[in-house]
Amino acid sequence: MSLKLRGKSYYLCRRVPRRFAEVESRAAVWVCLKTDSKSVAEQKALAVWQQLLDAWELKVHGQSEDAEIKFRAAKNLAQARGFNYLPSTSVAQLPLAELLNRVEAISVLENRPDTIEAGALLGAVPAPKITISRALELYWEHTVDLTLNKDDDQVRRWKNPKRKAIQNLINLIGDKPISKITRHDMIEFRKWWIDRIKEEGLTPNSANKDFTHASSVLRVVNDMEGLGLDLPLYKLSLKDAAQKKRPSFSTAWIKEQILKEGALTGLNGEAKCLLLGMINTGYRPSEAANLTPPQIRLDADTPHISIEPVERELKSEASRRELPLVGVSLEAFRNYPGGFPRYRGKDSLSATVNKFLRENGLLETPDHTMYSLRHSFEDRMIAAEVDDRIRRDLFGHTLNHQRYGQGATLEHKARILQSIAVA
The missing domain is CATH 1.10.443 (hpI Integrase; Chain A)
Structure with missing residues (x-):
């Protein structure tokens, strides 16, 4: 790790790895560590360099053709700069001071703002079109903590009703992007279940479980992926008759x-x-x-x-x-x-x-x-x-x-x- 003392402050001085040339025009970086202590500077330099590497890595992902990878990179880059990722419509509604903080945090190189950072901090990266089936895959990733103490059988029984609910929804409305799910789609899902209950003698509780599981998957992915969607998942449950009590053996x-x-x-x-x-x-x-x-x-x-x-x-x-x-x-x-x-x-x-x-x-x-x-x-x-x-x-x-x-x-x-x- 190269340190240079300039005046009363140490600077981190290091060449930029070649693989980041597309996202970093400088051949080398000089970062003020704001200390005149070499031992403190050495400790700070490690963390600063890692932050630089992480940011460049995110910028590389930000150039990806994969919309999902690009969006995740934008979210992570915004967080690395100390901000939550917000869509541009939300950024535009921020108080002026908060908006200026975001603008001032964007790096300027050769008199031009870093376009990848600008997209991340100002919410210009569109949310990916995550399909319903892809949402289920992402749901498993985001809920790993819920299965840490379950054995294989418990995990299977936890996953199966969610798989069933999502597949039922896909069978009815197609594997469309979740951003395209309409209130009409969900009302049709509700009507489909009512017809099944009439024809197959099922209980409303069966339908309500499907609504609960499907809604949980979509809401978690919407939240954890930062999609900001207004999902039409309200007022779906059916009125259920009193549950039949299980009898006791005499x-x-x-x-x-x-x-x-x-x-x-x-x-x-x-x-x-x-x-x-x-x-x-x-x-x-x-x-x-x-x-x-x-x-x-x-x-x-x-x-x-x-x-x-x-x-x-x-x-x-x-x-x-x-x-x-x-x-x-x-x-x-x-x-x-x-x-x-x-x-x-x-x-x-x-x-x-x-x-x-x-x-x-x-x-x-x-x-x-x-x-x-x-x-x-x-x-x-x-x-x-x-x-x-x-x-x-x-x-x-x-x-x-x-x-x-x-x-x-x-x-x-x-x-x-x-x-x-x-x-």
Whole structure:
């Protein structure tokens, strides 16, 4: 790094790399570092040179024929100069002092303003025509943080409804630039869903999920790409009827049918254990299916499982909890102390169990599913007048008020569950 002392200040003096000749007419640059200390100048010079390199790199991208690359370069260059990129219409409406700040920040070389910098600071670079399908690709890039703690199966289940919603929209209005999406397009999308609901017996909730996912993708890309579009995504949701409540298995049905000798013969061992384990814990099937051996603590003074984020995220922080194992659930887990590799990271447990229960006449009504065992567990706790705080802690539900203290101990919860356990 070449430093030259001129008067009382050190200057960074360095040749411009050849690859930047198209965007930097000077053969060498001299930058005042505003210090007479050589050690301070050496530290400053490194940062200043890197800023110069970054700016030249952005200017090279600013000459790209790819509108998306060119627009991103303009945004980044504006930020490098200390400004947010704004379209020219917005720049024109800035207070005079702010507008002059932008103008004065534009480099002047050989008595001419740097056209690439001017375009970036004055908003003269048009937003790229990002198609709906391209918007989905950009959405994945901008939301990587939302998947950092998800396992592969969770990522797949998170992405699929967004893929479906975007594909449904494209099938109807075409893969047009998102800047060309009109209110008429979205009303037609809404009407298309209404027709599907009538013809296929779907629920309004299915349509509303599509509207939510498609709108989320488009809004995030509009915001993160700085497109400044006024997207017509308002008032799309359909009025949904009251959700049908999932029924609970009666305790008598669990004892006399599901736990009847030989009733579960034919169901693979891991699925059988997970089904029986759910009876006296009320866990979510996916929580138990993804347990690792250290989370199954059968040798503890109070045998239990620990629901915690291991290689995957939980539904919420309230889902982190320890569940005592009692009755038939404890007996089942003793057969699988190492967990359930067949279902870990997969989404097939509920389908497997529900198919077996249905084909073997073990569903109390056609509306019952494996998940109904979670509701049965809640009913038994309510009947036993278990405290609401303890019920929520066992279920992994958020409290509606401040959570004080540590709550019930594992031993205390075990005693409660033992009193309502199905043996």
